[in-house]
Amino acid sequence: MPETKKIFDEVASHYDWLNTLFSLGIHKLWRKKLADELRGAEYNLDIATGTGEVAIEVAKKHPAAKTVGIDPSMNMLRIAKKKIEDLNLGEKIALASAAAESLPFAEKQFDSATIAFGIRNTVDYELSLREIRRVLRENGKLFILEFAIPRNPVFKPIYMVYFKVLMPLVGSIYGRGKEYKYLAESTASFPQRKNFIRHLENAGFRDCRYSELTMGVVALYRATR
Numbered sequence: 028m029p030e031t032k033k034i035f036d037e038v039a040s041h042y043d044w045l046n047t048l049f050s051l052g053i054h055k056l057w058r059k060k061l062a063d064e065l066r067g068a069e070y071n072l073d074i075a076t077g078t079g080e081v082a083i084e085v086a087k088k089h090p091a092a093k094t095v096g097i098d099p100s101m102n103m104l105r106i107a108k109k110k111i112e113d114l115n116l117g118e119k120i121a122l123a124s125a126a127a128e129s130l131p132f133a134e135k136q137f138d139s140a141t142i143a144f145g146i147r148n149t150v151d152y153e154l155s156l157r158e159i160r161r162v163l164r165e166n167g168k169l170f171i172l173e174f175a176i177p178r179n180p181v182f183k184p185i186y187m188v189y190f191k192v193l194m195p196l197v198g199s200i201y202g203r204g205k206e207y208k209y210l211a212e213s214t215a216s217f218p219q220r221k222n223f224i225r226h227l228e229n230a231g232f233r234d235c236r237y238s239e240l241t242m243g244v245v246a247l248y249r250a251t252r
């Protein structure tokens with residue numbers, strides 16, 4: 028984690044607008060889709076909350092929900108805090124510095140947990156999944172958004188050039204080439220779709236499913252404690 032923590036501390040001030048640039052704004056739809064999965068009045072834990080995008084989307088979509096957002100990067104959390112204050116959402120979202128591998132919460136506290144583009148960054152994702160399960164109540168839901176490599180034989184090569192070459196190149200113009208190279212490498216080596224479902228099941232989750240978003244560049248996983 029020290030390495031990924033450093034990466035996100037460094038990228039924090041550019042994170043939101045680079046996301047918008049590289050995804051052509053589609054990243055907002057992915058988080059909206061994630062927030063749609065929640066039922067409403069729950070107590071939600073947003074892991075790897077970063078600049079707070081998911082927590083904010085949940086608060087906007089489900090006014091009765093309360094979210095705790097955790098992240099080890101203080102720079103990301105600082106930006107999240109400012110956005111939450113500006114939007115007057117302080118009563119609905121609390122933030123804390125923590126890592127997914129060691130959640131500072133008693134067991135069975137949360138109705139749901141969300142994690143967008145964060146599970147891949149944890150040092151030990153199996154331990155993280157077990158930790159998330161521990162803090163979810165019985166029948167509590169886990170929703171994960173994560174990048175995937177598309178499978179369509181026409182789209183895949185085009186996307187790979189974009190993902191592995193163009194994004195790091197454009198990122199390097201803003202001094203962030205290393206971070207976007209890390210994104211491509213970590214996505215390629217991370218278990219995807221059915222393989223990731225197996226890890227969710229190994230961690231004790233049931234009813235594990237996934238669906239693909241935007242031609243398979245992102246997967247949305249759903250699991251139940």
Ligand SMILES: C[S@@+](CC[C@H](N)C(=O)[O-])C[C@H]1O[C@@H](n2cnc3c(N)ncnc32)[C@H](O)[C@@H]1O
Nearest residue numbers: 035075076077100103126127143144145148149
């Ligand atoms: C790509 S950002 C995603 C942020 C946010 N969820 C979003 O959708 O924009 C990944 C986040 O994972 C966080 N992270 C890295 N290692 C972590 C860990 N071990 N536990 C929890 N979060 C971690 C980083 O600090 C960073 O904020």
